[in-house]
Amino acid sequence: MQRKGEKTVIMAAGCVIGVLASLLVFWGNPVNMGFCIACFLRDISGALGFHSAAAVQYLRPEIVGLVLGSFLLAVCRKEFSARGGSSPLTRFVLGMFVMIGCLMFLGCPFRMILRIAGGDLNALFGLGGFVCGILAGVFFLNRGYTLRRSYALPRLEGALFPVLMAALLVLLVAVPSLLRFTEAGGGPGALHAPVILSLAAGLIVGALAQHTRLCMVGGIRDMALFRESKLLLGFVAVFASALVCNLILSAITGASYFNPGLTGQPVAHTDGLWNFLGMLLAGWGCVLLGGCPLRQLVLSGEGNADSALTVLGLMAGAAVSHNFSLASSADGPTANGKIAVILGLCAVAAIACLGTFRKDRT
Amino acid sequence: MNIIDARGLSCPEPVILLRRAMASGEASYQILVDNHASRENTTRYAQHQGYQVSVTEAGGVYTLTFTK
Numbered sequence: 001m002q003r004k005g006e007k008t009v010i011m012a013a014g015c016v017i018g019v020l021a022s023l024l025v026f027w028g029n030p031v032n033m034g035f036c037i038a039c040f041l042r043d044i045s046g047a048l049g050f051h052s053a054a055a056v057q058y059l060r061p062e063i064v065g066l067v068l069g070s071f072l073l074a075v076c077r078k079e080f081s082a083r084g085g086s087s088p089l090t091r092f093v094l095g096m097f098v099m100i101g102c103l104m105f106l107g108c109p110f111r112m113i114l115r116i117a118g119g120d121l122n123a124l125f126g127l128g129g130f131v132c133g134i135l136a137g138v139f140f141l142n143r144g145y146t147l148r149r150s151y152a153l154p155r156l157e158g159a160l161f162p163v164l165m166a167a168l169l170v171l172l173v174a175v176p177s178l179l180r181f182t183e184a185g186g187g188p189g190a191l192h193a194p195v196i197l198s199l200a201a202g203l204i205v206g207a208l209a210q211h212t213r214l215c216m217v218g219g220i221r222d223m224a225l226f227r228e229s230k231l232l233l234g235f236v237a238v239f240a241s242a243l244v245c246n247l248i249l250s251a252i253t254g255a256s257y258f259n260p261g262l263t264g265q266p267v268a269h270t271d272g273l274w275n276f277l278g279m280l281l282a283g284w285g286c287v288l289l290g291g292c293p294l295r296q297l298v299l300s301g302e303g304n305a306d307s308a309l310t311v312l313g314l315m316a317g318a319a320v321s322h323n324f325s326l327a328s329s330a331d332g333p334t335a336n337g338k339i340a341v342i343l344g345l346c347a348v349a350a351i352a353c354l355g356t357f358r359k360d361r362t
Numbered sequence: 363m364n365i366i367d368a369r370g371l372s373c374p375e376p377v378i379l380l381r382r383a384m385a386s387g388e389a390s391y392q393i394l395v396d397n398h399a400s401r402e403n404t405t406r407y408a409q410h411q412g413y414q415v416s417v418t419e420a421g422g423v424y425t426l427t428f429t430k
Binding site for chain 2: 006081086146149150152171222223228290331
């Protein structure tokens with residue numbers, strides 16, 4: 001009975017999240033990018049000057065909202081718990097490579113769903129790679145892969161990341177002159193919903209994801225591991241509701257929110273092999289981390305310092321991607337990006353093997 | 363009783379440890395976890411396997427006892 005209730009709640013939450021993602025595009029976000037944790041962290045890295053790609057610089061309030069929404073609900077539910085110490089630097093490095101994979105594909109697992117819901121069939125290659133990456137991770141989990149135990153930490157350690165996020169919001173509102181912003185018409189960074197709507201959507205989605213444990217990786221992973229469908233239903237609900245909302249918006253506004261095909265897709269390229277390999281890297285890395293980029297943000301809001309460090313790794317990965325020309329563009333992947341994804345797959349394989357087969361595991 | 367110490371481990375590791383232990387087919391198991399997601403997930407898995415679940419909490423550590 002309780003399990004049925006859980007499934008209803010996560011499907012309802014998934015529907016709300018899908019609708020909000022679709023509405024954020026209506027309110028001004030780039031097409032098929034109501035939410036994209038990878039893109040938004042990349043934009044924040046740009047806004048802070050960690051990279052100088054002028055087209056992708058904006059302090060996305062959605063990210064701040066996700067962390068604070070999770071933080072506030074976790075505190076209310078007495079689930080806030082400062083923890084950390086589970087292979088922190090390994091998580092940072094995995095975060096970097098997950099971001100490199102995401103920026104090869106041009107989107108995190110969340111945006112992958114939204115791209116499919118917007119008719120971008122290139123994302124199906126990404127989905128194929130994502131599933132294979134998750135299955136690779138499951139192979140190691142079944143053989144004992146672990147990043148070892150985390151430990152209780154002082155409350156300050158868990159609260160610092162939400163405080164940092166709140167500070168970023170203050171910067172955006174009070175002293176935006178300190179930040180870098182993409183000029184109007186200069187790229188995806190210039191397209192955004194009003195701050196208050198972005199923040200509110202982030203807060204709602206952060207709280208819903210904290211409550212339901214929604215994770216884009218966890219759905220397929222748990223189905224493969226345990227035949228457990230709860231998280232997968234959330235994943236499917238996000239897709240279905242975003243698709244329906246896109247169709248409704250198209251009918252009401254006359255603009256195209258659903259444009260099925262391979263070519264001419266917004267913030268996407270048509271190289272199927274590298275879409276596949278990018279998300280293979282992202283999916284595999286995320287399983288080794290214990291959750292997708294969205295889940296890492298939500299956990300960091302609950303006081304998990306390891307997840308906070310993973311998010312910082314994602315941001316560092318974004319900076320590296322743009323500083324070293326690893327990120328793809330609408331023209332396709334770069335040579336540097338292809339090398340980085342191959343190196344990333346080697347690094348993730350090494351971390352998976354060391355976390356599974358080393359003899360000093362506890 | 364087979365006791366599994368999954369404190370400090372994040373999901374899905376506690377569930378994998380529980381599944382591995384339950385392969386032995388004993389009538390009762392106990393697992394120690396210290397986060398809410400692990401408590402929910404191990405409970406869900408054990409119920410799915412036909413076990414009754416009882417929970418006690420002390421100092422942030424949940425002791426879940428599964429019996430058939």
